[in-house]
Amino acid sequence: MSQNPQAKYRKDYQSPSHTITQIDLTFDLHDKNTVVTAISKVKQLKESTTLDLDGEQLKLLSVKVDGKEWDKFEEAEGKLSISELPEEFELQIETEINPEDNTALEGLYKSGGAYCTQCEAEGFRRITYYLDRPDVLAVFSSTVIADKSEYPFLLSNGNRVDEGDLDNGRHFVKWQDPHPKPAYLFALVAGDFDVLKDKYVTKSGREVALEIFVDKGNLNRANHAMVSLINSMKWDEERFGLEYDLDIYMIVAVDFFNMGAMENKGLNVFNSKFVLANEETATDTDYLGIEAVIGHEYFHNWTGNRVTCRDWFQLSLKEGLTVFRDQEFSSDLGSRAVNRINNVRIIRGPQFAEDASPMSHPIRPDKVIEMNNFYTLTVYEKGSEVIRMMHTLLGEENFQKGMKLYFERHDGTAATCDDFVAAMQDASGIDLTLFKRWYSQSGTPTLKVVGEYNESDKTFALKVEQATPPTQEQVEKLPLHIPLDIELYAADGTIIELQCNGEKVGNVLDIKEENKTYIFVNVSEKPVVSLLREFSAPVKLEYDYSDQELMFLMVHAQNDFARWDASQILLAKYIKLNVSNLQSGKPFEFSDDVQDAFRGVLLNDKLEPAFVAEVLSLPGANEVAGWFKPVDVDAIDSVLHNIKQAIAQSLADELAASYAVLAQKDYSINHDAIGKRALRNRCLSYLACLEHGNELVHAQYKTANNMTDTMAAMSSANQAKLACRGELMEDFSAKWEKDGLVMDKWFALQGTSPVDNALDLVRETMAHPTFSLKNPNRTRSLIGSFLNNNPVNFHAKDGSGYLFAGEILKELNDSNPQVASRLIDPLLKFKNYDEQRQVLMKAELEKLASMENLAKDLYEKVTKALES
Numbered sequence: 001m002s003q004n005p006q007a008k009y010r011k012d013y014q015s016p017s018h019t020i021t022q023i024d025l026t027f028d029l030h031d032k033n034t035v036v037t038a039i040s041k042v043k044q045l046k047e048s049t050t051l052d053l054d055g056e057q058l059k060l061l062s063v064k065v066d067g068k069e070w071d072k073f074e075e076a077e078g079k080l081s082i083s084e085l086p087e088e089f090e091l092q093i094e095t096e097i098n099p100e101d102n103t104a105l106e107g108l109y110k111s112g113g114a115y116c117t118q119c120e121a122e123g124f125r126r127i128t129y130y131l132d133r134p135d136v137l138a139v140f141s142s143t144v145i146a147d148k149s150e151y152p153f154l155l156s157n158g159n160r161v162d163e164g165d166l167d168n169g170r171h172f173v174k175w176q177d178p179h180p181k182p183a184y185l186f187a188l189v190a191g192d193f194d195v196l197k198d199k200y201v202t203k204s205g206r207e208v209a210l211e212i213f214v215d216k217g218n219l220n221r222a223n224h225a226m227v228s229l230i231n232s233m234k235w236d237e238e239r240f241g242l243e244y245d246l247d248i249y250m251i252v253a254v255d256f257f258n259m260g261a262m263e264n265k266g267l268n269v270f271n272s273k274f275v276l277a278n279e280e281t282a283t284d285t286d287y288l289g290i291e292a293v294i295g296h297e298y299f300h301n302w303t304g305n306r307v308t309c310r311d312w313f314q315l316s317l318k319e320g321l322t323v324f325r326d327q328e329f330s331s332d333l334g335s336r337a338v339n340r341i342n343n344v345r346i347i348r349g350p351q352f353a354e355d356a357s358p359m360s361h362p363i364r365p366d367k368v369i370e371m372n373n374f375y376t377l378t379v380y381e382k383g384s385e386v387i388r389m390m391h392t393l394l395g396e397e398n399f400q401k402g403m404k405l406y407f408e409r410h411d412g413t414a415a416t417c418d419d420f421v422a423a424m425q426d427a428s429g430i431d432l433t434l435f436k437r438w439y440s441q442s443g444t445p446t447l448k449v450v451g452e453y454n455e456s457d458k459t460f461a462l463k464v465e466q467a468t469p470p471t472q473e474q475v476e477k478l479p480l481h482i483p484l485d486i487e488l489y490a491a492d493g494t495i496i497e498l499q500c501n502g503e504k505v506g507n508v509l510d511i512k513e514e515n516k517t518y519i520f521v522n523v524s525e526k527p528v529v530s531l532l533r534e535f536s537a538p539v540k541l542e543y544d545y546s547d548q549e550l551m552f553l554m555v556h557a558q559n560d561f562a563r564w565d566a567s568q569i570l571l572a573k574y575i576k577l578n579v580s581n582l583q584s585g586k587p588f589e590f591s592d593d594v595q596d597a598f599r600g601v602l603l604n605d606k607l608e609p610a611f612v613a614e615v616l617s618l619p620g621a622n623e624v625a626g627w628f629k630p631v632d633v634d635a636i637d638s639v640l641h642n643i644k645q646a647i648a649q650s651l652a653d654e655l656a657a658s659y660a661v662l663a664q665k666d667y668s669i670n671h672d673a674i675g676k677r678a679l680r681n682r683c684l685s686y687l688a689c690l691e692h693g694n695e696l697v698h699a700q701y702k703t704a705n706n707m708t709d710t711m712a713a714m715s716s717a718n719q720a721k722l723a724c725r726g727e728l729m730e731d732f733s734a735k736w737e738k739d740g741l742v743m744d745k746w747f748a749l750q751g752t753s754p755v756d757n758a759l760d761l762v763r764e765t766m767a768h769p770t771f772s773l774k775n776p777n778r779t780r781s782l783i784g785s786f787l788n789n790n791p792v793n794f795h796a797k798d799g800s801g802y803l804f805a806g807e808i809l810k811e812l813n814d815s816n817p818q819v820a821s822r823l824i825d826p827l828l829k830f831k832n833y834d835e836q837r838q839v840l841m842k843a844e845l846e847k848l849a850s851m852e853n854l855a856k857d858l859y860e861k862v863t864k865a866l867e868s
């Protein structure tokens with residue numbers, strides 16, 4: 001690398017020198033040389049006759065100002081400076097770009113036979129020279145020209161205003177988007193598709209055309225996406241009072257896409273993984289994922305598009321809020337408890353791990369080299385937890401008042417996180433000054449809680465202490481405003497009213513100090529305390545629960561989440577105990593009472609099956625790894641295996657009985673049926689470890705009438721290393737080998753295979769005709785699974801897993817740095833492992849650091865990790 005990439009800082013924000021009020025784009029599409037003509041109305045905002053535009057990988061053909069050739073410009077790396085400009089002018093820029101060779105999948109590129117774009121965060125600058133920043137909002141129109149037979153559909157944002165035929169078999173369509181928007185929301189698609197059409201009538205009576213574009217032959221997989229879209233539109237009207245604002249809403253599914261989907265105004269571009277589903281090809285998890293992502297992108301229309309971000313440091317303004325909205329959507333439509341459990345697993349697992357890694361950053365980062373590196377679990381998921389905490393502090397009614405005020409103040413503009421909090425504070429009258437620290441402070445706070453009952457006073461003292469450990473780029477930490485939701489129970493399971501100083505208090509304690517003691521009065525007996533109910537703040541809780549208390553909460557806690565949480569704390573106790581036992585040569589220990597508590601949950605037919613399935617699911621190896629330093633991957637793997645085996649043996653009869661009872665004759669996709677399948681397949685995963693596991697799993701595979709049951713059989717066979725694994729894998733790949741999206745499930749199983757030579761298997765699988773490192777979905781399924789979800793093999797002591805990761809990263813650095821940058825995360829955490837592994841992992845990072853052409857994406861992460 002000639003010069004090290006430079007960081008940008010939040011504190012250096014400056015409003016733009018010019019703005020662009022209108023842009024008229026023309027694309028003459030050709031695989032290797034597309035010509036883009038951009039005609040913009042530019043207005044000077046600050047004393048400056050020079051306009052600096054962003055641009056990358058562009059061939060500049062011409063510059064005109066007010067219709068005249070202009071030669072007062074300089075082209076430097078990443079920018080075009082045009083000088084001696086009047087106050088207001090029309091700027092015409094012609095550039096040439098090469099979509100076919102664009103393997104980074106940013107800007108305009110080809111996905112299979114279609115053209116498509118991805119402009120967030122800074123991809124528009126790969127299309128033309130522009131003020132590519134979110135606080136420049138222009139009205140866009142776009143004319144797309146291409147060969148008519150190859151590309152019958154030419155799409156862009158807004159409404160179609162003109163179309164017609166041209167010479168040489170080409171045609172054009174012109175689109176106009178009335179809503180001013182930043183360039184990152186621009187989109188263009190050209191291709192040949194099947195289209196699923198429907199319509200939606202908004203609550204004010206406007207008709208909106210809904211169109212989902214999929215690859216030819218995939219129409220029978222688009223229905224669930226359409227249902228999810230209609231549900232999203234309805235839900236946003238009902239819960240948030242927000243209506244759609246254009247006459248058409250289009251979604252295009254493409255096979256080559258760096259992430260999940262993109263909320264471009266009126267024209268969402270989706271990874272086909274989050275559109276295509278039918279019972280033969282998709283699991284229940286896929287169905288729920290589609291519902292969530294369709295919802296998420298739709299909800300961005302207000303939280304993201306109508307009000308956008310002033311600068312990219314504010315990303316959580318739209319992402320945290322929109323994740324909160326999609327989580328609420330899924331919870332209102334399905335099981336609130338199960339949704340909450342799954343969201344909390346993400347925070348406690350990979351998000352806490354990110355907080356503890358060299359990439360740790362606040363939800364509103366202060367320093368960025370490559371913006372694409374900050375589409376993180378912290379900005380998204382922790383960002384959503386921060387919104388959720390405000391919702392907890394304000395309540396639904398005040399929160400909705402805050403949303404209303406936020407739109408009144410900022411609709412049509414680019415806003416900041418501070419603006420959002422100000423709207424919440426002003427609408428509710430609740431002081432959020434201290435709360436705002438959640439935006440600036442990184443890392444995971446720990447809440448140490450001690451409870452003490454005083455028999456003679458009938459008081460219960462709850463001592464709460466908060467501390468946030470230092471993170472790599474932020475050593476000093478301050479106390480945060482933490483909502484701590486609690487409940488006290490009497491031995492018979494009744495709730496003890498919370499009273500302080502003789503007055504009733506609510507369940508949510510406002511922790512604002514480093515240390516605080518609450519004295520609850522009129523507590524007639526020693527209570528059992530349920531803490532951090534609903535995971536009311538993204539913190540690590542330390543409280544010395546006895547097994548008895550946890551088993552009590554598993555039965556008596558008033559909400560499902562708290563019952564599940566008690567079961568997880570109980571499991572965590574035994575996992576920690578046994579890792580330490582194993583390391584010191586002591587035998588495995590697991591209490592019979594605890595196993596009975598799990599049996600009790602399985603036998604309780606008043607509980608939702610989906611919830612029972614969650615109680616019976618052990619924390620994953622990565623989450624467990626976060627509890628230890630150094631991480632002993634082999635010990636963790638073996639303890640998780642032993643606990644699973646112990647539960648399977650002890651609950652064998654009940655598991656078998658539930659497995660039989662939960663069988664469903666006909667397939668249907670509704671929340672009840674999904675829940676039953678989830679629990680039945682959880683039972684199967686335990687039964688697979690027992691004597692007749694092989695026959696049972698084999699039989700399920702053979703008789704399955706849907707992909708959920710098929711995959712459950714395959715993944716049980718994989719995890720339990722059953723004899724039938726080979727046969728099932730072969731049968732599956734023979735059936736689906738041409739279908740990349742379905743094969744991703746198979747690739748993921750190869751990547752997570754627990755057999756000793758898993759790396760050989762992964763290398764062999766890379767030669768599969770359907771595999772390609774050029775396709776991000778394939779890469780994530782096989783390579784991503786191996787790096788992230790196969791800890792024993794990835795962390796093999798001989799360093800073979802690390803070496804492999806290094807090779808792949810080197811290759812992806814050149815073709816698709818964004819995908820490379822996602823895959824590197826496990827290597828960044830080398831400090832968590834033993835000496836020998838640290839040396840080997842670091843060696844791979846150093847090799848990357850010494851590369852001549854290391855992309856900004858990897859440069860940022862590698863240098864941070866090596867500084868740690």
Ligand code: B3K
Pocket residue numbers: 120121259261262263296297300319372375
């Ligand atoms: N806003 C996009 C993410 C863009 C990622 C750029 N690397 C999807 C979403 O959050 O809805």
Ligand code: ZN
Pocket residue numbers: 296300318319322
């Ligand atoms: Zn989003």
